[in-house]
Every structure is written in C-alpha cells, then in structure tokens.
Amino acid sequence: MNEKSYHTKQKDILLNLFKSQPHKCFTSREIIEDESISLGEATVYRLLSQFVKDGLIQKFTQGKASLYQFNHCGGDSHFHMKCIECGELYHIDCPMLRDVENHIAHDHNFFVDNLNTTLYGYCKGCRKDT
Amino acid sequence: MNEKSYHTKQKDILLNLFKSQPHKCFTSREIIEDESISLGEATVYRLLSQFVKDGLIQKFTQGKASLYQFNHCGGDSHFHMKCIECGELYHIDCPMLRDVENHIAHDHNFFVDNLNTTLYGYCKGCRKDT
DNA sequence: TTGCGTGCAAAGGTTTTGCATGGCA
DNA sequence: TGCCATGCAAAACCTTTGCACGCAA
Numbered sequence: 001m002n003e004k005s006y007h008t009k010q011k012d013i014l015l016n017l018f019k020s021q022p023h024k025c026f027t028s029r030e031i032i033e034d035e036s037i038s039l040g041e042a043t044v045y046r047l048l049s050q051f052v053k054d055g056l057i058q059k060f061t062q063g064k065a066s067l068y069q070f071n072h073c074g075g076d077s078h079f080h081m082k083c084i085e086c087g088e089l090y091h092i093d094c095p096m097l098r099d100v101e102n103h104i105a106h107d108h109n110f111f112v113d114n115l116n117t118t119l120y121g122y123c124k125g126c127r128k129d130t
Numbered sequence: 131m132n133e134k135s136y137h138t139k140q141k142d143i144l145l146n147l148f149k150s151q152p153h154k155c156f157t158s159r160e161i162i163e164d165e166s167i168s169l170g171e172a173t174v175y176r177l178l179s180q181f182v183k184d185g186l187i188q189k190f191t192q193g194k195a196s197l198y199q200f201n202h203c204g205g206d207s208h209f210h211m212k213c214i215e216c217g218e219l220y221h222i223d224c225p226m227l228r229d230v231e232n233h234i235a236h237d238h239n240f241f242v243d244n245l246n247t248t249l250y251g252y253c254k255g256c257r258k259d260t
Numbered sequence: 261t262t263g264c265g266t267g268c269a270a271a272g273g274t275t276t277t278g279c280a281t282g283g284c285a
Numbered sequence: 286t287g288c289c290a291t292g293c294a295a296a297a298c299c300t301t302t303g304c305a306c307g308c309a310a
Binding site: 116 | 230
C-alpha cells in the first residue's frame with residue numbers, strides 16, 4: 001500500500017540468503033545464528049514477516065517452528081513431507097500430486113492448500129525403525 | 131510396543147473430555163485451565179502427546195497454537211482434511227489416495243503415515259472466502 | 261532533517277524437563 | 286515393593302514489543 005519503506009543493507013543480506021539457496025527451507029533460528037549474516041533477532045523476524053507479506057518468500061508452520069523459503073515461482077505447487085523419525089523435510093513436486101488435488105476438489109469438494117499441508121511419515125533411511 | 135503403561139485417573143479424565151465432545155478441538159491452554167479437570171500442565175502435555183502417539187486423538191498445528199481433537203476412527207486407513215477457515219474436520223477414504231501412498235512410496239521413497247497426516251485447505255462452503 | 265529501520269533486552273506464550281512425591285500393579 | 290505417573294517449578298524455545306540510536310532519503 002502506501003507504506004514508506006527504506007532500502008537497507010539488512011534487507012539485501014537476508015533476501016540474498018534465500019536467493020542463494022532457493023530450494024532450502026530456513027528456520028528463523030538458523031538465520032539468527034548465522035555468523036556471516038549477524039542480524040538482530042528482532043530484525044530477522046520483522047524482515048521475514050515483511051518478505052512473506054510481499055510475497056518474496058513463503059512461510060509454513062511445521063509443529064512449533066516456522067520455516068521460510070524463497071518463493072521462486074508464485075504459485076509453485078508442491079508438497080512437503082516430514083520424516084517423523086529424523087525430522088528431515090522433503091519436497092515433492094510431481095504431476096500426480098496435482099491430479100490428486102484436482103481429484104479431491106472435484107470428487108470430494110475440498111480444496112487443498114499445499115502450502116499449509118505437510119505429509120508425515122518415514123523417509124527411506126528411517127523406515128526400518130518403524 | 132513393550133512399553134509399560136499404567137492406567138491412571140488422569141488418563142481417564144482427559145480422554146473422557148475428548149470423548150464427551152468428539153468434534154471439538156481443544157487447545158492445550160483450554161485443557162490446562164479447565165477447573166473441572168485440574169491436571170498439571172506437564173501432565174496434560176505428556177498425556178496429549180501420548181494419546182496422539184496411540185492414535186486416540188489427533189493433533190493439529192494451526193498458526194501458533196496446537197489443537198487436539200478426538201480421533202473417532204481407530205486405525206483404519208484414510209486421510210483427514212481440515213478446513214482452515216471453519217475448522218471442520220473431514221474424512222476421506224478413497225482408493226485413489228491409497229494409490230497416492232503407493233506412488234509416493236515407490237517413486238519418492240517416502241512412506242506416508244496417514245494417521246499423522248492432515249491435509250489443510252478449504253471446504254466447499256468456505257472456499258469463496260479464499 | 262525526518263522518521264523508518266535496527267539491535268538490544270525484556271516480555272509473553274507454549275512446551276519440555278528435572279526432581280521429589282504419589283499411585284498403579 | 287518396584288517403578289511409572291504426576292505435579293510443581295524452572296528451563297528451554299519461539300516470537301513479539303519497547304525504546305534509544307542509526308541510517309536512508
């Protein structure tokens with residue numbers, strides 16, 4: 001809107017972090033503790049929510065902590081899968097899952113928001129422990 | 131599996147709360163502050179995560195707070211979908227979703243645990259607000 | 261110069277953990 | 286009687302807020 005916004009060094013630094021690893025999900029902690037960045041805690045949170053609002057990055061909540069990721073392509077449709085055992089987060093971008101979304105929408109009248117959805121389960125390495 | 135577990139008064143009290151309002155979502159705070167229950171804070175959290183693990187209740191993370199709700203359906207295989215807008219929980223049991231599980235397992239090496247997975251999105255009635 | 265942005269510290273809220281006691285089997 | 290469960294308090298986290306100073310325009 002008509003918000004006055006300054007262009008600061010900190011904004012560049014943080015945005016470049018996301019751009020440098022556009023497929024990586026960052027936790028706020030990870031960013032705050034990054035020595036090569038060294039931004040104030042409050043600043044990180046303020047910039048993150050600002051970026052989210054501006055559509056530069058995406059936020060999704062996973063349990064207690066939030067994850068942030070560069071938004072490479074506006075409506076990029078992919079799912080997240082989190083391993084219950086090791087905690088690793090996986091991305092899956094596959095045409096079949098789009099079909100699933102459509103199927104659920106048409107046959108079950110539910111419109112999945114894959115940005116807010118995380119599939120839980122076990123990854124290849126952790127499966128044996130089940 | 132070979133976990134020793136005692137049957138306690140507190141477990142009954144908490145489980146009965148969920149059973150008494152099987153469609154209601156409770157926040158941890160709500161439960162802790164319920165005078166008629168009066169369970170210790172730590173106990174509530176411990177029992178909640180225990181119930182979740184046992185499949186007795188389901189946990190949803192919506193924004194900051196976690197929500198807990200009775201899980202009517204024992205261990206059978208189907209997915210849950212929760213409307214972000216109205217909070218209603220839907221069940222979906224459809225052969226296609228089994229195919230999806232298999233697909234993810236075979237082609238993406240991830241083994242979805244549908245008991246712990248909830249799809250978030252908008253139901254038919256709430257979709258217009260999106 | 262103006263006033264937004266930053267960083268520090270403190271506050272606020274949720275969940276976890278340590279430890280002594282209580283209660284089930 | 287063993288040993289898990291409970292409850293209290295403290296700790297551990299994540300995130301927000303207040304405030305003085307710094308810095309962009």
